[in-house]
Amino acid sequence: MNEKEIAARRTFAIISHPDAGKTTLTEKLLLFGGAIQVAGAVKSNKIKKHATSDFMEIERQRGISVATSVMSFAYDDILINLLDTPGHKDFAEDTYRTLTAVDSVILVVDSVNGVEDQTRKLVEVCRMRDTPIIVFVNKLDRDGKMPFDLLDEIEKELKLSLHPLSWPINMGKEFKGVYNLYDSSLNLFTANQKSTEDNTIPIADIDGPLLAERVGERDANQLREDVELLQGVYGELDVDAYLSGAVCPVFFGSAVNNFGVKELLDTFIRIAPTPQGRDTDKRHVEPTEPKFTGFIFKIHANLDPRHRDRIAFLRVCSGRFARNTYYKHTRLSKDVRFSNPYSFMAREKDVIEEAYPGDVVGLFDTGNFKIGDTLTEGEVMQFTGIPVFSPEIFKELVNKDPMKTKQLEKGVQQLTDEGVAQLFTQHGGNRKIIGCVGELQFEVIQYRLLQEYGASCAFQPLSFYKACWITGEKKAVEDFVRFKQNNIMEDKDGNLVYLAQSEWFLNTERQNNPDIEFHFTSEFKTAMTQ
Ligand code: G4P
Numbered sequence: 001m002n003e004k005e006i007a008a009r010r011t012f013a014i015i016s017h018p019d020a021g022k023t024t025l026t027e028k029l030l031l032f033g034g035a036i037q038v039a040g041a042v043k044s045n046k047i048k049k050h051a052t053s054d055f056m057e058i059e060r061q062r063g064i065s066v067a068t069s070v071m072s073f074a075y076d077d078i079l080i081n082l083l084d085t086p087g088h089k090d091f092a093e094d095t096y097r098t099l100t101a102v103d104s105v106i107l108v109v110d111s112v113n114g115v116e117d118q119t120r121k122l123v124e125v126c127r128m129r130d131t132p133i134i135v136f137v138n139k140l141d142r143d144g145k146m147p148f149d150l151l152d153e154i155e156k157e158l159k160l161s162l163h164p165l166s167w168p169i170n171m172g173k174e175f176k177g178v179y180n181l182y183d184s185s186l187n188l189f190t191a192n193q194k195s196t197e198d199n200t201i202p203i204a205d206i207d208g209p210l211l212a213e214r215v216g217e218r219d220a221n222q223l224r225e226d227v228e229l230l231q232g233v234y235g236e237l238d239v240d241a242y243l244s245g246a247v248c249p250v251f252f253g254s255a256v257n258n259f260g261v262k263e264l265l266d267t268f269i270r271i272a273p274t275p276q277g278r279d280t281d282k283r284h285v286e287p288t289e290p291k292f293t294g295f296i297f298k299i300h301a302n303l304d305p306r307h308r309d310r311i312a313f314l315r316v317c318s319g320r321f322a323r324n325t326y327y328k329h330t331r332l333s334k335d336v337r338f339s340n341p342y343s344f345m346a347r348e349k350d351v352i353e354e355a356y357p358g359d360v361v362g363l364f365d366t367g368n369f370k371i372g373d374t375l376t377e378g379e380v381m382q383f384t385g386i387p388v389f390s391p392e393i394f395k396e397l398v399n400k401d402p403m404k405t406k407q408l409e410k411g412v413q414q415l416t417d418e419g420v421a422q423l424f425t426q427h428g429g430n431r432k433i434i435g436c437v438g439e440l441q442f443e444v445i446q447y448r449l450l451q452e453y454g455a456s457c458a459f460q461p462l463s464f465y466k467a468c469w470i471t472g473e474k475k476a477v478e479d480f481v482r483f484k485q486n487n488i489m490e491d492k493d494g495n496l497v498y499l500a501q502s503e504w505f506l507n508t509e510r511q512n513n514p515d516i517e518f519h520f521t522s523e524f525k526t527a528m529t530q
Pocket of ligand 1: 015016025140141254255256
């Protein structure tokens with residue numbers, strides 16, 4: 001019975017550099033899924049690029065992002081769970097964590113700008129887990145880079161092997177449409193295409209007269225040449241290679257015009273992976289296993305300060321999750337049950353009775369959960385693959401109100417449990433350093449500590465370059481810790497972390513301490529505790 005539910009689900013995320021068209025594409029997919037009726041219904045959940053210090057605006061937008069954190073809709077009898085990722089780079093950690101809860105991604109690349117900064121980082125994270133990627137090259141209605149050049153750029157810059165499944169006929173003002181290489185059909189471009197329209201024209205013979213009739217002799221000839229070249233180079237798509245993350249199918253289109261989106265979605269539900277298994281510190285868990293397991297990949301605070309509860313996002317990994325049933329919270333070794341778990345179907349928060357692998361369930365939490373926490377039917381294990389990355393910016397936490405020390409400590413603990421930032425405490429001391437990916441988080445933390453905990457703090461900038469988790473032979477680690485006392489901190493789980501002032505320092509320490517391993521992510525932890 002589980003198998004049927006698993007086969008009918010696809011859980012994925014759309015990733016892109018801001019402005020490439022992620023929100024627009026999301027909206028079009030929801031239109032196809034009938035989850036929304038009119039364009040414009042999905043408010044952009046991205047924190048606007050210009051918002052740097054307007055807290056209320058940040059919070060308001062974060063509020064919107066709760067509602068659209070997971071969008072579930074049905075298409076062709078397939079239940080699609082689309083997990084949203086914040087576009088703003090300062091919330092990159094949130095995105096990385098969300099990617100641990102999906103089985104595949106659609107990467108949107110802007111045909112004008114090509115590969116951008118954030119695209120690189122996101123693809124690196126996908127690579128860590130060999131997440132299958134489908135590429136959607138967007139904005140073909142604008143004059144962008146030439147398609148072959150774009151493929152080249154994506155392959156080189158992102159180190160991805162691509163496999164185009166559609167091919168554009170011109171671009172910008174001359175854009176005529178795309179040729180579907182998979183089923184040899186032509187889709188002619190019309191701006192603002194409506195979702196129900198199907199403009200595909202089967203092309204039985206690419207050398208026949210029909211093609212030229214539709215796109216003109218010159219473009220028909222160019223397309224024939226291109227298709228011959230593509231077929232020679234790429235041949236048939238190897239779906240297994242896609243599923244193992246080795247090859248990425250590519251589609252061309254224009255999200256804002258709803259062009260090329262249906263082809264993308266149809267192929268997606270055909271080839272995208274069904275909910276996959278996950279590793280734990282003890283063993284691999286298959287989705288088909290009868291017993292329920294799941295993990296928390298995201299925690300969202302309630303924006304209303306009168307209600308301190310939070311929403312924990314649970315990805316179901318195996319078995320069947322049921323309402324009002326006791327499950328084991330393995331980190332706390334405590335049984336917990338949920339009377340109002342909810343799903344995100346059609347953007348309404350509905351209380352659900354059950355959920356299956358691939359589903360995301362919203363759980364009300366009063367402070368029990370931390371990112372990565374695992375729920376099971378009793379087996380003691382912890383899902384892995386939810387690494388913490390080195391922050392980019394470090395600041396010392398300064399308590400400005402000694403009367404509120406307790407509140408500050410509690411607030412910092414809870415906010416860092418949510419994954420807003422990372423907390424490092426001086427090894428053998430009490431200094432607290434907060435590490436974030438972007439400046440915005442410091443503002444969010446300061447604001448929330450005051451609003452929600454009544455604690456006021458300041459941040460003292462520190463010039464550290466990276467946080468490295470250190471492991472190695474016991475004596476070597478002890479010596480290193482003694483020598484580098486001022487740079488040694490502990491993360492929230494008590495793991496030793498070395499804060500390097502610069503790349504040069506880090507390299508020097510690496511050379512001088514061959515018995516010590518310096519890790520840029522916390523993921524080694526699993527190996528250590530085994
Ligand atoms: P993001 O979530 O990845 O940040 O991007 P988003 O969808 O918000 O799109 C960024 C901008 O690109 C938007 O314009 C959007 O309308 C535009 N866009 C998306 N797809 C296409 C496309 O296929 N062709 C063209 N020409 N533009 C596209 P904006 O002016 O920033 O916002 P808006 O006022 O249009 O909402």
